[in-house]
Amino acid sequence: xxxxxxxxxxxxxxxxxKEIYLDWFIxxxxxxxxxxxxxxxxxxxxxxxxxxxxxLPNRGLARIASAYVTLFRNVPLLVQLFxxxxxxxxxxxxxxxxxxxxDLSPSTSAFLxxxxxxxxxxxxxxxxxxxxxxQALPRGQLDAASALGLNLSNAYHHVLLPQAFRIIIPPxxxxxxxxxxxxxVASLIGLMELLAQTKQTAEFTANLFxxxxxxxxxxxVLNMGLMYFMRWLERKVRVPGLIALETK
Amino acid sequence: xxxxxxxxxALLGCGLxxxxxxxxxxxxxxxxxxxSGTIVVGxxxxxxxxxxxxxxxxxxxxxxxxxxxxxxxxKKDLKLPNLKVSYNLITSQTRIPLxxxxxxxxxxxxxxxxxxxxxxxxxxxxxxxxxxxxxTAKNSGIKDFPDLAGKNVVTTAxxxxxxxxxxxxxxxxxxxxxxxxxxxxxSFLMLQSGRAAAFMMxxxxxxxxxxxxxxxxxxxxxxxxxxxxxxGCMLRKDDPQFxxxxxxxxxxxxxxxxxNTIYAKWFMQPIPxxxxxxxxxxxxxxxxxxxxPTDKSAEQL
Numbered sequence: 001x002x003x004x005x006x007x008x009x010x011x012x013x014x015x016x017x018k019e020i021y022l023d024w025f026i027x028x029x030x031x032x033x034x035x036x037x038x039x040x041x042x043x044x045x046x047x048x049x050x051x052x053x054x055x056l057p058n059r060g061l062a063r064i065a066s067a068y069v070t071l072f073r074n075v076p077l078l079v080q081l082f083x084x085x086x087x088x089x090x091x092x093x094x095x096x097x098x099x100x101x102x103d104l105s106p107s108t109s110a111f112l113x114x115x116x117x118x119x120x121x122x123x124x125x126x127x128x129x130x131x132x133x134x135q136a137l138p139r140g141q142l143d144a145a146s147a148l149g150l151n152l153s154n155a156y157h158h159v160l161l162p163q164a165f166r167i168i169i170p171p172x173x174x175x176x177x178x179x180x181x182x183x184x185v186a187s188l189i190g191l192m193e194l195l196a197q198t199k200q201t202a203e204f205t206a207n208l209f210x211x212x213x214x215x216x217x218x219x220x221v222l223n224m225g226l227m228y229f230m231r232w233l234e235r236k237v238r239v240p241g242l243i244a245l246e247t248k
Numbered sequence: 249x250x251x252x253x254x255x256x257x258a259l260l261g262c263g264l265x266x267x268x269x270x271x272x273x274x275x276x277x278x279x280x281x282x283x284s285g286t287i288v289v290g291x292x293x294x295x296x297x298x299x300x301x302x303x304x305x306x307x308x309x310x311x312x313x314x315x316x317x318x319x320x321x322x323k324k325d326l327k328l329p330n331l332k333v334s335y336n337l338i339t340s341q342t343r344i345p346l347x348x349x350x351x352x353x354x355x356x357x358x359x360x361x362x363x364x365x366x367x368x369x370x371x372x373x374x375x376x377x378x379x380x381x382x383x384t385a386k387n388s389g390i391k392d393f394p395d396l397a398g399k400n401v402v403t404t405a406x407x408x409x410x411x412x413x414x415x416x417x418x419x420x421x422x423x424x425x426x427x428x429x430x431x432x433x434x435s436f437l438m439l440q441s442g443r444a445a446a447f448m449m450x451x452x453x454x455x456x457x458x459x460x461x462x463x464x465x466x467x468x469x470x471x472x473x474x475x476x477x478x479x480g481c482m483l484r485k486d487d488p489q490f491x492x493x494x495x496x497x498x499x500x501x502x503x504x505x506x507x508n509t510i511y512a513k514w515f516m517q518p519i520p521x522x523x524x525x526x527x528x529x530x531x532x533x534x535x536x537x538x539x540x541p542t543d544k545s546a547e548q549l
Contacts, residue, residue, distance in 0.1 A: 002485055003348055004367045015411065017418040086441065101443045106400055106427040109443070187405075190427040190438070196405065199341060200428065203406030206344060206364040 009207045010214065021201050021211075028197030029218060031107075035114050035183040035193060040176060042119025047126025052156060054127060055134040065127060072124035078185055080121055085113040085189045110191040114183070122179055129171050133164030166237055173230040177223045194218060274326075276487035277353050282326050289315050290338040290346065290355025290482075294433060296456035297514040298376070298479070299357040303521045307335050310514040311356035314375050314481065314498060317506075318354065321497035340406055344368050347482055354494060356481040358453065360408060361545040370491055371480035373498045373541040377533040378450035379473025380409045383439065383458060385466055390446050392471045394422075402427040402435045402444035409448045412474050432457060450477065452515075452528060459524040476533060476546045495543065502538045 010022040053065035072080070089100050100109050137160060145155035187196035198215040202208040274282055281287045291307035292299040298311040323331045336352045343359065346352045347369055354372075361371040384390045390399075393416065403409045405428035417424045427444055429435040436457040439447040447454065451469055458467045481498070483490060501507045508530075513519075515528040542549065 003345075006367075016415045086437065090441065097442070101441070102400065106425045106443060110427075188430045188434075190402070190405070190429050190434075192428065196428065200406055200410070203340060204364065204411060206368045208341065208344060 003209065004207075005210070006205075006207050007210055009201075009205050009210050012205075014204070021205065024192075024197040024201055025194065025214060025218065028192060028194035029222075031111075031186070031191060031193035032180065032183050032195075032222075035111065035118065035186055035191070036180045038115040039118035039122060039183065040179045042115065043122035043126050043175075043179065046119065046123040048130050048161075050123060050127035051130025051134065052161070054131040056152075069124045069127055072121050073128075077117070077121055077182060078188065081114065081117045081185050081189065084117040085110065089113075107191055110186065110189045113189065114186040114191060118179060118182055118185070122175060122182075125175050125178075126172070129168045129175065130164060132171075133168035134160055136167055137163055163239075163242060166234075166239060166242060169230060169234045169237075173227060176230065177226055180223060180226065181219065275489055277484060277490035278322070278326065278493065280350065281322060281331070281353065282328065285328070286332040286334055287319055287322060288334050288336050288351065288353045289319065290343060290352040290357070291315075291335050292339075292357040293337055294431065295358040295453070296460070297519050297526060298452075308520065309357075310510060311358065311375060311479070311481070313510045313513070314501065315354075315356040317501055318356070318372075318481065318494050318497040321493050321500075325493050343482065347484055350484075354481055354483040354490075358450070358479055359482050360477040361480040361543070362408070362477075363545060363547065365482070366545070368485070369482045370485045370487065371482060371543050371545075372491070372494045373502075373543050374478035374480050374537050375498060376452065376479040377531065377537050377546070378452050378477050378479070379531070379533070380412060380448060380475045380477070381451045381454060381469050381473055382446045382448050382471040383436075383454040383467055383469055384446040385439075386468045388445055390470065393474065396424050396446060397422040398424065399445040400425045400427060400443060401446050401448060402429055402438040403448045404429055404432050404435045407449065408475060408477060409450070413448050416474070436461075448474075451531075452526075455515075455526045455528040459526050460522070478537065478542075478544075478546045480543065495541075499541055502541055507538055 010025070011020050013019070014021055014024065050065040050068055053061045054069070056062055089097055092100065141159055141163070142155055145159040150158065183193060184195040186193045187199065192200070194215055198211045202211040205211070291312060294300050295309070297309050299307055299309040302308045319331070319333055323329055336346065338346055338352060338355055338357070343355055344365065347355065356375065361374060382390065382393070390396065401413060401424050403413055403426065410426070410428055413424070413426055416422065417426060427438055429438050432449065432453055435447050435449065438444045440461070451473070454469050458464050458469065461467055481494060483494060501510070511530055515526050515530070518525045
């Protein structure tokens with residue numbers, strides 16, 4: 001294959017102002033981090049709430065949470081994104097539509113759709129992790145909490161959730177990293193995050209392999225960093241003697 | 249470095265050997281086609297009317313008619329009337345690597361010949377020439393590029409239009425919001441849904457989108473072209489034998505005037521799948537290109 005390699009391409013001018021191609025990657029990385037962290041925050045809050053609901057003795061509430069998980073986990077992420085970006089805005093009242101489509105900058109508008117989509121999608125997955133974390137605890141934990149006179153909400157707050165969260169740190173790490181990788185769907189609605197900038201560089205320079213190699217490296221380093229952070233967190237919050245962490 | 253030099257020397261040696269000992273011997277793509285008995289043509293799925301699928305998922309279009317003429321020329325040149333033709337779907341991201349690694353032998357679609365791509369692949373004689381213009385609603389009040397100041401403008405990611413409009417925005421401080429949609433279909437959707445006031449793209453592709461709209465009369469193509477681009481068929485670099493066959497096929501279409509029939513078929517008459525008529529008369533630039541064929545990019549002329 002006679003491919004013309006040119007690694008210096010990242011430092012060459014884009015022809016737009018004083019930008020070099022590397023600047024595009026940096027801007028893109030900024031968007032990727034912004035999308036991922038915002039979505040993760042939504043996913044964590046909503047997912048925890050849903051996870052608790054699913055583990056409650058109240059059947060009705062558990063069923064609502066379970067329906068949520070079924071819906072959001074079974075529809076492809078990309079389809080969900082197109083629904084949030086193209087379909088739902090058209091159902092809003094006219095004034096909201098104009099605000100969303102014209103008053104907001106296109107990037108902000110796309111950003112809202114993406115974080116909502118990715119946040120709600122990931123919440124379904126976080127919900128399942130939280131539920132399994134709670135259900136992994138021995139039944140006696142809740143009984144003991146009740147025996148101590150804690151009501152249900154206090155039992156979750158002080159006894160069940162602190163233990164459940166510690167147990168699920170490893171699978172939650174995967175979900176956290178997934179958010180960063182899934183954030184690349186934003187490139188499909190014109191938000192210039194890392195993947196979009198990569199594709200753009202590849203198209204403009206015809207140096208496709210260099211562009212995608214750099215993007216791969218950035219994603220890899222970013223996710224490695226997050227993984228080490230989560231490992232550090234796991235050790236930091238570790239409670240000596242807690243069964244599920246004994247093997248560590 | 250040493251290794252690379254040795255490889256180069258070895259290749260050079262082979263080249264010399266081939267050149268002297270087997271002057272008439274087939275090389276490159278033609279040899280590959282003859283050995284495998286198959287020619288692989290790259291096609292696009294939604295470059296209307298250049299290369300797209302009909303309702304039977306068969307690739308058709310202006311550029312595909314040219315590709316057929318090239319295949320016929322190859323059959324004639326290799327004396328292989330029963331040469332098998334297979335089609336391989338390519339996208340704007342895969343087209344260059346798939347040609348380089350030999351998956352696809354050549355592609356005719358809507359690929360602009362430019363200097364960056366010439367580093368990676370070779371181009372045939374130009375087959376089409378476009379100008380980059382704007383598609384906008386007739387009542388939008390937008391007549392030309394300066395009217396875009398402060399507005400949302402959509403263009404397709406990775407196109408020359410994207411580069412030009414971003415540069416214009418920066419140089420002239422026009423304060424536009426530029427949306428880069430993933431493909432032409434999505435760009436037009438952004439325009440139709442009111443997220444963008446105008447869509448900048450190659451005029452011929454805009455005409456294709458307009459013809460597809462629910463009510464084509466609502467839309468207009470406007471603005472002074474910001475660039476001219478020549479489309480070419482892409483083939484592997486440094487393959488003079490194959491390039492000669494490809495260029496002969498295209499040159500013959502131009503000389504015989506057959507190209508006018510092909511043009512009229514795709515741009516002036518109803519086309520599949522919906523029977524829409526693009527009504528896009530041949531531009532002076534394309535007429536000039538046909539009269540004086542070239543494999544250079546527009547910026548090199």
